[in-house]
Amino acid sequence: MTEQTHHEVAALLDRSHRLGADPRNTNYAGGNASAKGEATDPVTGEPVELMWVKGSGGDLGTLTEAGLAVLRLDRLRALTGVYPGVEREDEMVAAFDYCAHGKGGAAPSIDTAMHGLVEAAHVDHLHPDSGIALACAADGERLTAECFGDRVAWVPWRRPGFQLGLDIAAIKRANPGAIGVILGGHGITAWGDDSDTCERNALEIIRTAEAFIAERGEGRPHPFGAEVAALAPLPEAERHARAAALLPVVRGLASTDRPQVGHYTDSDAVLDFLARAEHPRLAALGTSCPDHFLRTKVRPLVLDTAPDAPLEEAVERLGELHAAYREDYRAYYERHAEPDSSPAMRGADPAIVLVPGVGMFSFGADKQTARVAGEFYVNAINVMRGAETISAYAPIPESEKFRIEYWALEEAKLQRRPKPKALASRVALVTGGGSGIGRAVALRLAAEGACVVVADRDAGAAAKVAAEIGGDDAAVAVTVDVTDAGQIAEAVRAAVLAFGGVDLVVNNAGLSISKPLLETTEADWDVQHGVMARGSFLVAREAARVLVAQGMGGDIVYISSKNGVFAGPNNVAYGAAKADQAHQVRLLAAELGGHGVRVNGINPDGVVRGSGIFSGGWGAKRAAVYGVPEEELGAFYAQRTLLKREVLPDHVANAVYALTCGELSHTTGLHIPVDAGVAAAFLR
Template identity: 85%
Template sequence: MATHETHPQVAALIERSHRLGADPRTTNYAGGNTSAKGAATDPVTGGPVDLMWVKGSGGDLGTLTEDGLAVLRLDRLRALPDAYPGDDREDEMVAAFDYCAHGKGGAAPSIDTAMHALVDAAHVDHLHPDSGIALACAADGERLTAECFGARVVWVPWRRPGFRLGLDIAAVKDAHPDAIGVILGGHGITAWGATSQECEANAMEIIRGAERFIESAAAGGGHPFGPEVDGHAPLPERQRHDRAAALLPVLRGLASTDTPMIGHYTDTAEVLDFLARAEHPRLAALGTSCPDHFLRTKVRPMVLDAGPHTPLAEAVARLRELHAAYRDDYRAYYERHAGPGSPPMRGADPAIVLVPGVGMFSFGRDAQTARVAGEFYANAVNVMRGAETVSDYAPIEEAEKFRIEYWALEEAKLARMPAPKPLAARVAFVTGGGSGIGRATARRLAAEGACVVVADRDAESAAAVAAEIGTADTAVPVTVDVTDEAQIAAALRAAVLAFGGVDLVVNNAGLSLSRPLLETSAADWDVQHGVMARGSFLVAREAARVLIDQGMGGDIVYISSKNGVVAGPDNIAYGAAKADQAHQVRLLAAELGGHGVRVNGVNPDGVVRGSGIFAGGWGARRAAVYGVAEADLGAFYAQRTLLKREVLPEHVAAAVFALTSGNLGHTTGLHIPVDAGVPAAFLR
């Protein structure tokens, strides 16, 4: 069988894209697109065919692969202008790209495909660099572009991305044969070249040239964001993060009024400086301009009009007032511009919340989306800084922003997204997550869409499990001894700063010492009750603070044991601690139900394989009690059950998922046996 060989133009395109996508000053995650044109062999005729490879819709330059390229026939693309039905019907041209596909066509073509196809150049880069957008969003951007670049870069007035913009840029290229690219008003830049190297060099000449132009202007004037405001200076880092952790659950609850969201916290020097200065309320109210920015950050952010020394209760009360006003303003924005064919209004909650002295809070349907929204707004701050340095920041009009935000093509793109997983936008905190049942539970919850905080006193084990699950957008490790109140508070604080809050707490940390009554010391009793009875209480108490502040309900699940019900030999301390946990479930279900928090338990039988407890000596002692070899203990446990099946960590994890996935949303105070059927442990 013949192996696939990457076309040289494609290889060069991917390498160029990776370099461009590696620098956030050049373009944001999933922003911009690149293309290359070249001849290939038609598999049907065996003759040459001219093709264009272009980054597909939704792809990311920094991580682009060949599968992420749309592959289109140039002869068909070049025939499209003759079929153009006019500016009022330009959206119809997106469907026409499907008829230009070569073979299976690769990725779905983006709205910018026309720009790449119609410009008479072998290579084209369309990017959203901070410096380029600063000129594009300056009040006198056309004059500044000429002053900065002369005839090498041409100004193109704002036009919504689409087929007409592609025709405009193609006409500019034809009329200015010596030009290397354009500044697109309110949008970004486009550069071209005869080779991949020339195209990249031209793009970087525009980006770096704009940077030098802005830096030169900055040398002769005051701060573009105005003087510092008294009382708005950033708090010291520790105090700043404590304040952020206190505010985040409240903000996440507000931002999730319409749709559950994950949160992300940013306190870079650039953001803190912006919020410390007098002009930030005016500039924030103007909103972002580049379509890639405001599609992810909404038309404008929500800004707290109080400094970081405002008492916390007052700040929270003001944020609630501002949130109600933001929702009213967004609804009015929608009603001002919506027409008969507009899609229904999407969520009216802010995607970006700015708090002077503390930082920026961004929200999205998952951790990556929340993080990227923050990155885009940080870029928007850089754009404002550049535009205010050389002129006045003047983004596109609100009506144009609405046209893009509620564009039928954007709505179709959202509709193509896969359905969310059952635990999407939920944050799970799993104690004892570094091994055994905790590890299996953390992995299962992450697989079902949750962001997971893997908490364990063994830092290496927690880090290893988090790394197994994925990136920091899906799992983070925290080190915590659940007998230490300060460590628990620090671990929950870390969870809040990582993902915005906590929704699902799994009290799994445990240990066991198997000894007869007369050999059980007070220290044995204390250590087991300290970890399981006291530890689970402390974790539940600290997590409940977050759950109540969020106002989003939630779940607390105790991994108890059938030993909390069944009386067995040589097990006094462990069994009593598990019985304590079992009643905590009932008590907390009764107390927290008014906050929408459900509390349930899982009662496993002996989970031998993969268990840290059994590997730590418990298995050997229980095997001795029952007179079997330790290697046969799992099989022994299985044979005493009705189903004759061994219980594994994954079976317990499945029960946790069943309790928290939404199918048992009206269930609280319940214990689910996961023991393959032990009659003595039947709940009655």
């Protein structure tokens, strides 16, 4: 906040942060809050009434002043005089631009009218599970009266917009003692003459609804029905192993229309829901709150095989259910789409896949979107539990869901999103990612939109790079010795459970021992071949299992070396291991091409600065071979190149990006030199 922040704005932001920090109050990026107050018009010098309201797409928990829309209240309320009626209410959103004060701040959301037309200084519109449970109960209006008396009124379902704002304003005038309303099928709205009162009223509605549901549930059968023994959760280790086996397959299916990142959830709420007899019926009813189904689609895909059924049976059934889901979704679209006005169907794949005994897979264009979709479905489970406890779950009609999902205003919001980065929705696994070339590659791939699994034998180094990239939605660290097949399998499984699969593998882990032939021991030979030749093979083999299961193509990139084709002195073990890697590229390109997997290599040379290999003793030994001080080795290598330029880790990372960004989509089996020009290493 700036020093000039209006006191009402400061109070609004503080309240928003408190409300948004507690998931019982509202979901991520859901709901909005507002404040009204008087300020000085800089043009006239006269006082003017303003409203500050959370803008479109913001999140209450992290809201800043820049995320507020700022409107003149007199002009906003004057729109009631030109309102053309509910059939044309979408036109009113564009009219909000003419109510802006100054530059107007963030884009006003569809709920702006609700805040502006209600006669209260502060207004909160939230999506608490308890409130939505009442809103989605079959007899929600009666139950609202039982729960709150005349302190909270009922508003029948209406799509968010100008008319809903008029409805709430009228109900508030007709119920002067009310502190808020339950919005049928949707959520709650509360108000107050000051920020503290508004927040207190919102929390009273939420907590009172929670207590009401809890009291009604005492001594009654479970709202989701009896436990079904055949659907009981698998033990944790088996559950995670099953999830790791199924997720790549499911991700591939969920990416039929466009690539998706996955998220896995096996919370108690999810596992309990899926272990109960009523879960198929309730899941088929779909979600209700607009914020929920815009993220989760109208309903999930539910696997109906036993948790411990043979994997092949589950995979086959998933394929059948996915085909049926797509047919059903297309039929849903065709039932409700207006031939000349509805946006084109965006995609028929599920966003939520429920697997009894295992958990929930959720999908989105990036990890955060996938994770939030899963969180929203957990909200929906909580809503179903509450509604079934006090009555019966009765979400809004399918036709109303379609009106929101394919709303022109929602389509316009989607079109305003920035263009995805080149590697968006791709999951990269980088070995030796804790330093040097691996670190540079990991950082570059993440900067281009990829989710990155930083794999390194040094757990601390891997964690440091992952933290440098960002939070768990961007990168995770795994500890792995690439000579150990079991550790590699665990690393790939961690990637699958974190992001849904793997698309891009960078075989970078390496080391070097510089010795003449007669001084090279069998142990020297074995350790270098174990890490680079055998290790690359093991990583490629384990990753290929996932790449093939996904059916989405992918990339494997080997960081080989100029020494794989150039016969330099005193490095027989290193050069031979690198030559092994180089031929693996050709062999795997030939074998995996039928699966759409491209395999390419990069041959760096003289990457001294930032290199883990050179700093670990290799640099000193190579400097001794060439008779130069170690600190001048990089400059020495540069001078022997055609371009006279030193090669840095970032230059290798650039080559990895070039191979994987989509511009070289028809290239496989290639080795790219990144050596500033070493004629003796030219490929022939």
